[in-house]
Amino acid sequence: MKRLINQRPSRAAQVLLGILPFALLLLAYLWASELRLAANPNDKLLPAFSSIGEAIWSMAFEADKRSGNYLLWVDTLASLQRLGLGVLLSALMGLVIGVANGAVPLFRAGLSPLVMALSLIPPMAILPVLFIVFGLGEVSKVALITIGIAPFLIRDMQQRVLELPEEQLIKAQTLGASSWQLILRVILPQVLPRLLDAVRLSLGSAWLFLIAAEAIAATEGLGYRIFLVRRYLSMDVILPYVLWITLLAFLTDYLLRVLTRRSFPWYYNGGKP
Amino acid sequence: MNVIEARHLWKEYGDNVVLENVSLAVKAGEFITVVGTSGCGKTTFLKLLLGVETATRGDLLLDGKPLPDEPNADRGIVFQRYSVFPHLNVLENVMLGAELAASPFWGRTFGKRRRAIREQAVAMLESVGLGTALLKYPSELSGGMQQRLALAQALIKKPRILLLDEPFGALDPGIRADMHQLILSIWRQTGLTIFMITHDLKEGFYLGTRLWVFDKRRHDPQAPNRFGATITYDIPLGHTDRTTLHTIQQSLGANHD
Ligand SMILES: Nc1ncnc2c1ncn2[C@@H]1O[C@H](COP(=O)(O)OP(=O)(O)O)[C@@H](O)[C@H]1O
Ligand SMILES: [Mg+2]
Numbered sequence: 179m180k181r182l183i184n185q186r187p188s189r190a191a192q193v194l195l196g197i198l199p200f201a202l203l204l205l206a207y208l209w210a211s212e213l214r215l216a217a218n219p220n221d222k223l224l225p226a227f228s229s230i231g232e233a234i235w236s237m238a239f240e241a242d243k244r245s246g247n248y249l250l251w252v253d254t255l256a257s258l259q260r261l262g263l264g265v266l267l268s269a270l271m272g273l274v275i276g277v278a279n280g281a282v283p284l285f286r287a288g289l290s291p292l293v294m295a296l297s298l299i300p301p302m303a304i305l306p307v308l309f310i311v312f313g314l315g316e317v318s319k320v321a322l323i324t325i326g327i328a329p330f331l332i333r334d335m336q337q338r339v340l341e342l343p344e345e346q347l348i349k350a351q352t353l354g355a356s357s358w359q360l361i362l363r364v365i366l367p368q369v370l371p372r373l374l375d376a377v378r379l380s381l382g383s384a385w386l387f388l389i390a391a392e393a394i395a396a397t398e399g400l401g402y403r404i405f406l407v408r409r410y411l412s413m414d415v416i417l418p419y420v421l422w423i424t425l426l427a428f429l430t431d432y433l434l435r436v437l438t439r440r441s442f443p444w445y446y447n448g449g450k451p
Numbered sequence: 452m453n454v455i456e457a458r459h460l461w462k463e464y465g466d467n468v469v470l471e472n473v474s475l476a477v478k479a480g481e482f483i484t485v486v487g488t489s490g491c492g493k494t495t496f497l498k499l500l501l502g503v504e505t506a507t508r509g510d511l512l513l514d515g516k517p518l519p520d521e522p523n524a525d526r527g528i529v530f531q532r533y534s535v536f537p538h539l540n541v542l543e544n545v546m547l548g549a550e551l552a553a554s555p556f557w558g559r560t561f562g563k564r565r566r567a568i569r570e571q572a573v574a575m576l577e578s579v580g581l582g583t584a585l586l587k588y589p590s591e592l593s594g595g596m597q598q599r600l601a602l603a604q605a606l607i608k609k610p611r612i613l614l615l616d617e618p619f620g621a622l623d624p625g626i627r628a629d630m631h632q633l634i635l636s637i638w639r640q641t642g643l644t645i646f647m648i649t650h651d652l653k654e655g656f657y658l659g660t661r662l663w664v665f666d667k668r669r670h671d672p673q674a675p676n677r678f679g680a681t682i683t684y685d686i687p688l689g690h691t692d693r694t695t696l697h698t699i700q701q702s703l704g705a706n707h708d
Contacts, residue, residue, distance in 0.1 A: 343532075343533035345530045345532065345533035345534060346533055346534075346536060348501065348503055348522055348528060349528060349530070349533075349534055349535075349536075349601075349604075349605075350536075350547075351521065351522035351523065352501070352522045352523065352524060352526060352528050352605065352608070352610070353524065353547055353548035353551060353604070353605075353608055354523065354524040354548060354551050354552055354608060355551050355558070356551075356555070358556070359551050359555070359558040362557070362558055363547065363550075363551070363558040363559070364536060367538045368536075368537070368538050442538070443588070444537055444538050444539075444588045444590065445538075
């Protein structure tokens, strides 16, 4: 018998082992749900799959009685728009400020301490300020996401630029590159895939800030809906919404990964010469 | 007229004296090989020539004028590693220098101008034996091919001085011999002035027209950084007898710790 640390699952076993916890969780849920519903048919905590199915159907494919909207899609669109704008803005800031900080010591001296200080502010603590300054509309939500993840992206980009081997920067100068050309042709293309990596890492926080902002002030959105129906203990809506958000998060991550692979073949070749 | 001249050059990092009172004069077309124990300041000297570091004291002249204090296209460089750009393929790596000159803002060219640059780059790559790897990324190349690429990339700018910092140090002996032929033929064709650091004394003797040994003249056992290295041997090659080779070899060996 080999040591435990040397035993590796076969391909099939790996898949099975991966599925197992999910199946167990599902079974546990079904079992607990059945128990509670048997004791009290009106129990709302662990709704049966059939009522979850009905709730999904009505949220996705039946117009809301009051607004006439298909709520799931309206919520999804609103949330994705806020998330997309916030992340895009943060990524742009990360790229521009991060690369400037990393490549130009004069910028770094001026901006790096500020970015450092800003990144230490807990974003949720200034959410009230955002609501006061930007109102309760879209801007404050996008601003919260941006304030929440931009400092991380900026610092990460700065670090990535500083990690480029000094030899490369010297070499580019001996090829006649100006500062601008060096940034444009040597630094930017090399940190772009790293930016996408960093964005993927920050998506979790972006969702967190989005849902928090929506929970507090919104008229539609995935986070808004979850917190709204919480008042009626509508677990049959909350649970599928949570799963839907998880799926969206997975898909964005997957798409970004594919995009990186497609656009930067050299990056996956080891990255270093 | 001397291409490079140094007068009483010192380089210190704080208390650490790295180079001490280095004086030298180099004529155009010389092929200078530099040996010395590891950490004695060879790379530092090359960085002074590049303009990446500035001397603490003394003068360093290029064509009789103070050397520009940042790198430019006059002085090409090949390092032991990281000399080529991993995000550009072989052809793009060599085209880069010409593209930067042709397009100040974007650093990119298109159409006819690009084709002309491309042609020139392909010719250069063929001359260093990379004609069949034009579209490969550096990470797909062997160590020797990467160094060929780095050479081609530097040469396309037609530098007046070529600096090589242990360029073949990481290569297998067989490939090294090929690279020796390549660098010699480049040197003969272009008449470049070459400074090459090597840790292989034989290589230094074989390739250069002049060999420098960097070493400390004085030692302070209590404070090893108190004295810096200087050129202790400056040997025109081709006129060397075996005893000198032997003496240098011993002095290099004695200093290895
Ligand atoms: N940027 C630096 N700051 C401080 N010390 C340095 C720096 N660069 C090199 N040194 C020191 O200078 C000495 C010579 O280094 P180097 O020129 O790289 O030696 P080598 O002959 O092996 O190329 C070493 O002791 C090293 O610690
Ligand atoms: Mg060195």
